[in-house]
Amino acid sequence: MSLESLAITNRVPQKTLSLSRPAKITLLLSLFVALTIFAFMTVDVKGNWDFVIPFRGTKIAAMALVGYAIAVSTVLFQTITNNRILTPSVMGFDAMYVLIQTALVFLLGTQRMMALSPQLRFVIEVVLMVSFAALLYRWLFGGPRRSLHLLVLCGLIFGVLFRSLASFMQRIIDPNEFAVLQDMLFASFNSFDRDLLVVSVVLVFAASAVAWRIRHTFDVLTLGRETAISLGVDYRRVVSIILAVIAILVSVSTALVGPVTFFGLLVANMAYQLTDTYKHRWNLPCAAALSLLFLIGGQMVVERVFSFNTSLSIIVEFLGGLMFIILLVRGVASR
Amino acid sequence: MKQLALAAAAVIVLAVISLFIGVSDVTPQSLLSPSPDDRAVQVLLISRIPRTLALVISGSAMAVTGMIMQILARNRFVEPSTAGTVEAASMGILVVTVLAPGASVFGKMLVASAFALAGTALFLRILQQIPLRSVLVVPLVGLMLGGVINAITTFFAYRLDLLQSLNAWMTGNFSGILRGRYELLWISFALMVVAYIAADRFTVAGMGQDFTTNLGMNYRRVMTLGLIIVSMVTAVVVVTVGMIPFLGLVVPNLVRLIFGDNLRRTVPWIALSGAGFVLACDIIGRVVRYPYEIPIGVVVGVIGSALFLYLLLRRNAYVA
Numbered sequence: 001m002s003l004e005s006l007a008i009t010n011r012v013p014q015k016t017l018s019l020s021r022p023a024k025i026t027l028l029l030s031l032f033v034a035l036t037i038f039a040f041m042t043v044d045v046k047g048n049w050d051f052v053i054p055f056r057g058t059k060i061a062a063m064a065l066v067g068y069a070i071a072v073s074t075v076l077f078q079t080i081t082n083n084r085i086l087t088p089s090v091m092g093f094d095a096m097y098v099l100i101q102t103a104l105v106f107l108l109g110t111q112r113m114m115a116l117s118p119q120l121r122f123v124i125e126v127v128l129m130v131s132f133a134a135l136l137y138r139w140l141f142g143g144p145r146r147s148l149h150l151l152v153l154c155g156l157i158f159g160v161l162f163r164s165l166a167s168f169m170q171r172i173i174d175p176n177e178f179a180v181l182q183d184m185l186f187a188s189f190n191s192f193d194r195d196l197l198v199v200s201v202v203l204v205f206a207a208s209a210v211a212w213r214i215r216h217t218f219d220v221l222t223l224g225r226e227t228a229i230s231l232g233v234d235y236r237r238v239v240s241i242i243l244a245v246i247a248i249l250v251s252v253s254t255a256l257v258g259p260v261t262f263f264g265l266l267v268a269n270m271a272y273q274l275t276d277t278y279k280h281r282w283n284l285p286c287a288a289a290l291s292l293l294f295l296i297g298g299q300m301v302v303e304r305v306f307s308f309n310t311s312l313s314i315i316v317e318f319l320g321g322l323m324f325i326i327l328l329v330r331g332v333a334s335r
Numbered sequence: 336m337k338q339l340a341l342a343a344a345a346v347i348v349l350a351v352i353s354l355f356i357g358v359s360d361v362t363p364q365s366l367l368s369p370s371p372d373d374r375a376v377q378v379l380l381i382s383r384i385p386r387t388l389a390l391v392i393s394g395s396a397m398a399v400t401g402m403i404m405q406i407l408a409r410n411r412f413v414e415p416s417t418a419g420t421v422e423a424a425s426m427g428i429l430v431v432t433v434l435a436p437g438a439s440v441f442g443k444m445l446v447a448s449a450f451a452l453a454g455t456a457l458f459l460r461i462l463q464q465i466p467l468r469s470v471l472v473v474p475l476v477g478l479m480l481g482g483v484i485n486a487i488t489t490f491f492a493y494r495l496d497l498l499q500s501l502n503a504w505m506t507g508n509f510s511g512i513l514r515g516r517y518e519l520l521w522i523s524f525a526l527m528v529v530a531y532i533a534a535d536r537f538t539v540a541g542m543g544q545d546f547t548t549n550l551g552m553n554y555r556r557v558m559t560l561g562l563i564i565v566s567m568v569t570a571v572v573v574v575t576v577g578m579i580p581f582l583g584l585v586v587p588n589l590v591r592l593i594f595g596d597n598l599r600r601t602v603p604w605i606a607l608s609g610a611g612f613v614l615a616c617d618i619i620g621r622v623v624r625y626p627y628e629i630p631i632g633v634v635v636g637v638i639g640s641a642l643f644l645y646l647l648l649r650r651n652a653y654v655a
Binding site: 150152153154156157158160161163164165167168171172262311314315317318321322324325328329 | 476
């Protein structure tokens with residue numbers, strides 16, 4: 001993949017295109033994404049296409065959905081919190097989703113949970129997630145202004161609290177029920193829940209449509225709360241809507257592949273670096289493209305180079321943690 | 336002094352309760368009757384007393400360690416699990432398990448200590464690089480560093496099929512403590528005594544390098560002593576019972592809210608409250624789902640993180 005991409009970069013005639021820099025980058029990235037998808041579908045195909053296409057196709061669809069959800073939720077979250085090191089997963093969003101899943105089994109029992117169809121269960125979880133996330137984060141971010149570092153630290157600790165609570169409940173419930181729950185929780189890029197794919201697509205589309213309708217406020221929100229209000233943005237309403245959109249996107253990605261703490265941070269910050277602009281019309285697609293590129297490309301590396309003997313999330317965790325420390329050391333966080 | 340005695344009495348009560356909780360029937364009657372039940376005595380000697388001792392020692396040692404780290408890093412939100420120390424120690428255990436599977440527990444402990452020391456030193460190095468150091472950046476960097484070290488460890492554990500053992504080190508659990516499996520913890524007890532004797536030096540070192548040197552003390556030596564104590568205690572506890580999150584952070588900070596900063600005066604309080612806190616959490620973990628157990632790491636994770644959030648978000652918190 002990397003060789004191909006290098007070759008492509010050299011061939012693109014830079015002068016004949018009179019596009020702006022961010023536009024060029026977004027275009028290039030989308031080209032790479034298309035190439036990676038093509039490579040993923042065709043590399044090492046032995047045997048029956050009737051099997052390969054649906055099998056790899058659903059895998060790609062899931063990864064694309066997750067990549068898009070993570071990238072968009074992270075960029076939007078950084079817009080409303082006005083900084084570049086907060087991400088939904090650093091703030092404990094995905095831990096919260098796992099806690100909600102566990103709490104439902106804990107309170108209702110598996111019997112009643114299994115009676116519901118997986119799709120309906122998922123929708124219930126998402127609704128709960130949106131309401132709790134809105135409550136908690138409205139409380140944290142509304143009210144008196146708190147320092148950024150305090151927020152990040154609180155988010156991390158909330159994550160620990162949610163995870164510990166979830167594992168507390170998991171220890172209390174019946175071992176049989178736990179086995180069922182573990183099936184629901186244990187998701188990864190290799191074993192995502194195919195039942196949920198269609199519902200997820202619908203949810204992501206709905207959330208994106210809502211976000212699309214208020215897209216013109218994103219750039220204004222970047223200017224900060226006071227400026228945004230004085231420029232006529234209905235701040236409370238818009239931020240609540242965006243929080244809900246983020247909660248839905250995070251639920252989808254966590255339900256499909258489980259928590260990936262640092263991935264969003266990685267792609268969002270790379271997108272900012274590459275586009276070098278504050279405009280969301282470039283940042284959002286660019287981050288999404290990077291996200292897809294890394295997920296699909298990374299999955300290929302994991303499958304071919306490490307022959308499944310590692311997990312993509314471990315690599316992401318390593319790189320993301322390093323990046324986070326570098327951002328802190330370079331003082332980006334104090335802005 | 337009187338209050339301290341009261342606190343000690345409370346810890347002793349908790350310890351006695353802890354002795355008599357469990358599936359096997361051990362009651363004061365069965366022990367004190369003229370013809371004591373042999374089985375009950377054995378359970379008491381082999382399982383219950385070691386477990387209670389382990390709880391008391393590791394609780395107080397981890398709490399005191401947290402305090403020392405907070406003074407040396409000059410930051411109230413640092414402790415072994417927010418500075419990469421615990422993760423480094425467990426990486427050390429993984430390395431020993433892979434390279435020298437036959438190593439004794441003591442050998443494992445030494446290697447884990449060396450790794451913990453290196454991890455903590457790296458953490459302090461990174462801290463020096465940060466230009467504008469706000470109080471809260473420090474634990475953030477520590478948590479991230481821990482995450483990075485953990486990712487490396489998980490990478491190799493995953494490839495070598497050791498993930499399950501790794502999880503055992505990362506979640507504190509006292510249920511496996513028997514006679515012959517906890518004695519290593521006495522090392523951390525000894526280190527705690529050393530820390531108490533050196534308490535005044537740490538208090539001075541906490542005022543900064545220039546101030547310490549001005550008073551005629553060797554700053555580097557005090558720092559090294561502190562780091563060695565921290566790393567060894569962490570390694571011992573991780574090797575024998577696993578990680579107990581936030582203990583070293585919550586206990587010293589709560590004690591500090593009441594008694595202030597003089598280490599000589601607060602160390603006994605911190606040790607006692609650490610022991611009491613761990614005993615209480617372990618009792619909760621054993622009672623909630625009787626006759627099964629919930630590992631203490633999980634119970635402390637819930638209570639500890641809630642208390643930590645309280646410390647951060649309470650009104651008039653000095654960090655806000």
